[in-house]
Amino acid sequence: MNQRIFLSPPHIGEAEAGFVAEAFESNWVAPLGPNVDAFERELASYVGAKGAVALSSGTAAIHLALRLLGVGRGDLVFVSSLTFIASVNPALYEGAEPVFIDADETTWNMSPQALERALEDARRAGRLPKAVIVVNLYGQSADMAAITELCEHYGVPIVEDAAESLGATYRGAASGTFGRFGIYSFNGNKIMTTSGGGMLVSQDTDALELARFWATQSRDKALHYEHSQLGYNYRLSNVLAGIGRGQLQVLDSRIEARRAIFDRYATAFDGIEGIGFMPEASYGRSTRWLTAMTLDPKTTGTTPEALVHALAEANIEARPVWKPMHLQPMLRHFAYYPRTETAQGSVSDALFAQGICLPSGSSLTIEQQTRVIECVQEHLADSRKLGSMLAAHSG
Numbered sequence: 001m002n003q004r005i006f007l008s009p010p011h012i013g014e015a016e017a018g019f020v021a022e023a024f025e026s027n028w029v030a031p032l033g034p035n036v037d038a039f040e041r042e043l044a045s046y047v048g049a050k051g052a053v054a055l056s057s058g059t060a061a062i063h064l065a066l067r068l069l070g071v072g073r074g075d076l077v078f079v080s081s082l083t084f085i086a087s088v089n090p091a092l093y094e095g096a097e098p099v100f101i102d103a104d105e106t107t108w109n110m111s112p113q114a115l116e117r118a119l120e121d122a123r124r125a126g127r128l129p130k131a132v133i134v135v136n137l138y139g140q141s142a143d144m145a146a147i148t149e150l151c152e153h154y155g156v157p158i159v160e161d162a163a164e165s166l167g168a169t170y171r172g173a174a175s176g177t178f179g180r181f182g183i184y185s186f187n188g189n190k191i192m193t194t195s196g197g198g199m200l201v202s203q204d205t206d207a208l209e210l211a212r213f214w215a216t217q218s219r220d221k222a223l224h225y226e227h228s229q230l231g232y233n234y235r236l237s238n239v240l241a242g243i244g245r246g247q248l249q250v251l252d253s254r255i256e257a258r259r260a261i262f263d264r265y266a267t268a269f270d271g272i273e274g275i276g277f278m279p280e281a282s283y284g285r286s287t288r289w290l291t292a293m294t295l296d297p298k299t300t301g302t303t304p305e306a307l308v309h310a311l312a313e314a315n316i317e318a319r320p321v322w323k324p325m326h327l328q329p330m331l332r333h334f335a336y337y338p339r340t341e342t343a344q345g346s347v348s349d350a351l352f353a354q355g356i357c358l359p360s361g362s363s364l365t366i367e368q369q370t371r372v373i374e375c376v377q378e379h380l381a382d383s384r385k386l387g388s389m390l391a392a393h394s395g
Contacts, residue, residue, distance in 0.1 A: 002314075002315050003315070003368075004315050004316075004317070005315065005316045005317060005359050005364070005368050005371065005372060006317050006359065006361060007189065007290070007317040007318060007319060007357060007358075007359050007360065007361070008189040008190075008289070008290060008359070008360055008361045009188075009189070009361045009363065010188050010189075010193045010195075011254060011361060011362045011363040012243075012246075012247075013246060013247075013249075013250050014246075015245070015246035015249050015250070016242065016243045016245075016246030016247060017246070018246070019035055019241075019242030019243070019245045019246050020239055020242040020243060020246075022034075022035070022242065023035055023238050023239045023242050024239075028238040028239075029237070029238060029239050030237065030238065031216075031235045031236070031237045031238065032216075032235060032237075032238060033237075033238030033241070034238065035238045035239070035241035035242040035244075035245060036054050036235070036236055036237075036238050036241040038241075038245060039054050039236075039241040039242075039244045039245050039248070040052040040053065040054050040199070042245060042248055043184070043199055043201070043244075043248060044201060046174070046248060046251070047166075047174035047176055047177055047182075047201060048173065048174050048177055049174075049176075049177055049182065049201035049202060049203060050202070050203045050204075050205050051201065051202060051203075051204075051205040051208045052199050052200065052201045052208070053199065053200045053201075053208050053211050053212045053215065054197065054198075054199055054235065054236035054241055054244070055197065055198045055199065055200060055215055055234045055235060055236055056196065056197060056198065056233075056234050056235065056236055057086075057185065057187070057196060057197065057198045057234075058086065058161070058163040058183050058184060058185030058186075058187070058198035058199075059086045059089060059090060059198070060198055060215070060232065060234040061181075061183035061184070061198040061199060061200040062086070062087065062090040062133065062159060062161060062183050063090035063093055063094075063232075063234075064200055064211040064214060064215060064232075064234065065090075065131075065159045065180075065181035065183060065200060065211075066090050066091060066094055066096070066130075066131060066159065067094065067211075067214065068181065068207050068210065068211060069130055069131050069157055069159070069180065069181075070130060071091065071094050071096050071130045071131055072094055072095060072096065072130075073094065073095030073096070074095065074096070074097065075094075075095075075096045075097070075129070075130040076096065076097050076098075076099055076122065076127060076128070076129040076130065077091040077096045077097070077098050077099070077129055077130060077131050077132075077133060078098075078099045078100075078101055078115065078118060078119075078129045078131070078132040078133065078156075079091065079098050079099070079100060079101065079132075079133040079135070079325065080100075080101055080103070080109065080110045080133065080134060080135035080137075080142075080161075080325075081100035081101060081102055081103070081324040081325045081326045081336060081348045082102075082103045082108065082109075082135075082137060082321070082322055082324050082325075082347075082348040082351060082352070083135040083137065083161070083322055083325060084163075084322055085325065085328065086163070086185075087133055087135050087161050087163075087325075088133075088325055088331065091133070096130070097334065098325070098331070098334050099118060099122075099129065099334060099335045099336075099337070100324070100325050100326040100331075100334060100335065100336040100337070101114050101115050101118055101132075101336075101337050102114040102336070102337060102338045102339040102346055102347050102348050103137075103339070103347045103348050103351065104143070104339060104347060105339070105347045105350075105351075106279055106281065107140065107142065107143060107279065107281045108137050108138065108140070108278050108279075108292070108347075108351060109134070109135065109136060109137050109140065109141070109142035109143065110134050110135065110142045110143075110147060111339045111347065112143060112146040112147055112150060113339055113340075114337040114338060114339050115132070115147060115150055115337070116150055117337055117341075118335075118337040119150060119151075119153075119154045119156065122154075123154060128154055128155070128156055129156055130156075130157075131156065131157055131158070131159050132147070132151055132156055132157070132158050132159070133158075133159045133161055134147055134158055134159070134160050134161065134179065135161040135163075135164075136160065136161065136162045136163075136164060136165035136168065136175050136176070137164060137165075137278075137322075138164055138165075138278055138286075138288075138289055138290045138292050138357075139164055139165050139167075139168055139191070139258070139286045139287035139288050139289030139290065140165060140168055140175075140278070140280065140281060140284070140286035140287075141162075141165055141168050141169070141170035141175040141178075141281070141283075141284045141286075142170075143281070143283065144160070144170050144178040145170075145171070145283075148178060157179070157180040158178065158179030158180055159179050159180065159181050159182075159183070160175075160176050160177070160178055160179035160181070160182040160183070161183055162175045162176030162182050162183060162184055163183060163184060163185035163187075163190070163198070164185070164190070164289050164290075165286075165287065165289070166184045166185075166190070166191055166192065166251070166287070167191060167251055167252070167254075167255045167287045168284060168285060168286055168287045169284045169285045170283055170284040171283055171284060175284070176201060177201065177203075180202065180204070181200060181201070181202045181204075181207075182200075182201045182202065183198060183199065183200055183201070184198060184199045184201070185197075185198050186198060186199070186240075186244055186247075190289070191251065191254055191255065191258065191287055191289050191362070192244070192247035192248060192250075192251050192254060193243070193244075193247060194236065194240040194241065194243045194244040194247070195240055195243060196240070197236045197240050197241075197244060198236075212235075213229075213231070214229065214230075214231050214232060214234070215231070215232055215233075215234035215235050216231065216233075216234075216235055217231035217232065217233060218230060218231025218232075219231070253362075254362040255287045255288075257362035257363075257364075258287060258288045258289060258291075258360055258361075258362050259286075259287070259288045261288070261291060261360055261362075261364055261369060262277070262288040262291045262360070264366075264369055264373075265277070265291050265293070265358060265369070265372075265373065268373045268377075269293070269373075269376070272300075272380065273296075273299050273300075274295060274296035274298070274299025274300040275293060275294065275295060275296075275300065275380075276293070276294040276296075277291070277292065277293050277294070278291075278292040278293075278294075278355075288360065289360065290357045290358075290360045291357065291358045291360045292321055292355055292356070292357050292358075293355070293356050293357075293358055294351070294354040294355050294356075295307065295354055295356065296354060297353075297354070300380055300383060300384070301380075301383035301384050302379060302380065302383035304320045304321075304353075304354065304355060304356035305320065306379070306383070307356055307376065307379055308320065308356060310375065310378075310379040311372070311375055311376070311379075314371070314375045316359060316371065316372055316375060317359060318356055318357060318358055318359065319356070319357050320352065320355060320356055320357070321351055321352055321355030321356065321357060322352070323352055324346075324348040324349060324352055326348070327349070327352070358372060358376075359372055
């Protein structure tokens with residue numbers, strides 16, 4: 001009854017084993033092989049991209065995308081602030097300077113208003129960014145039409161970090177296919193996994209071929225080992241690609257499972273004052289990779305941190321939403337554009353102060369979710385009771 005409930009564990013089915021067995025039977029266990037080639041074709045077809053390159057991580061995919069765009073030392077790269085640090089690190093690898101862009105409260109993704117101010121300031125300073133990295137948070141696409149219009153006006157290419165949004169749509173098209181390059185992650189906690197891995201997608205197949213070359217240590221076509229360019233050991237193995245092929249076959253059912261989990265949470269907490277959820281934007285369909293809930297401390301009498309601890313005591317894993325990049329100790333000295341002109345108007349700060357991610361794995365049973373719901377309800381009741389007692393005592 002007290003079995004550990006994880007936030008977003010891998011959900012492995014039956015098809016994966018068959019593809020992995022083929023890799024072992026054919027002795028294709030090293031990097032590259034038939035599963036890698038097929039995985040690239042199948043994922044590109046699923047999202048509607050002309051091509052894809054299977055890589056060791058989503059971070060590697062962002063890194064190669066920035067290299068393809070010529071990002072180098074001293075260049076500016078605009079990045080969503082409300083994200084995981086993997087969205088930012090590749091810019092730092094190349095010696096670039098990140099500028100952080102706030103979220104919009106209606107989508108939790110990059111604010112077009114904040115982006116426009118940042119781009120206009122950069123234009124006036126004569127220093128436009130080499131790229132804008134737009135992060136699609138918690139399974140939902142950013143408002144790509146508004147963002148694309150801005151970036152095209154200023155002549156800045158987009159890298160779409162869709163690590164968390166594979167399977168989501170924007171105006172009927174796949175999340176991750178609106179930028180010059182799109183990236184997906186297959187980390188163990190993602191909606192589909194290869195244990196660890198990522199994918200770079202694009203309509204520019206020539207650029208993808210160069211990325212593939214760089215990702216295999218930039219080995220020139222020669223009888224001996226010849227290298228004329230800097231390369232990386234970034235390719236996905238044939239075994240892990242087999243897992244990905246099996247996962248891709250059931251991706252749509254995994255999305256439906258996570259959306260159903262979100263619906264049960266929303267129903268359970270409907271009408272409780274001070275509780276909200278990440279909105280689903282009208283322009284697309286979210287996968288609800290993670291159910292992100294907000295708590296108003298003044299109304300609920302508790303905080304995300306306190307609820308995380310309460311759930312942990314019940315052997316349930318939950319986490320606060322991402323701590324914004326502009327608040328990270330190693331990144332605080334970089335520029336930040338909040339949604340409104342003042343720092344007090346920062347949506348990312350407010351979401352971090354109130355947001356919590358609940359267990360959302362597609363293998364989560366109704367009984368397990370009931371445990372989570374009851375624990376949250378008990379904590380809220382205890383917090384209200386304590387608040388009433390303190391108010392009575394102070395009165």
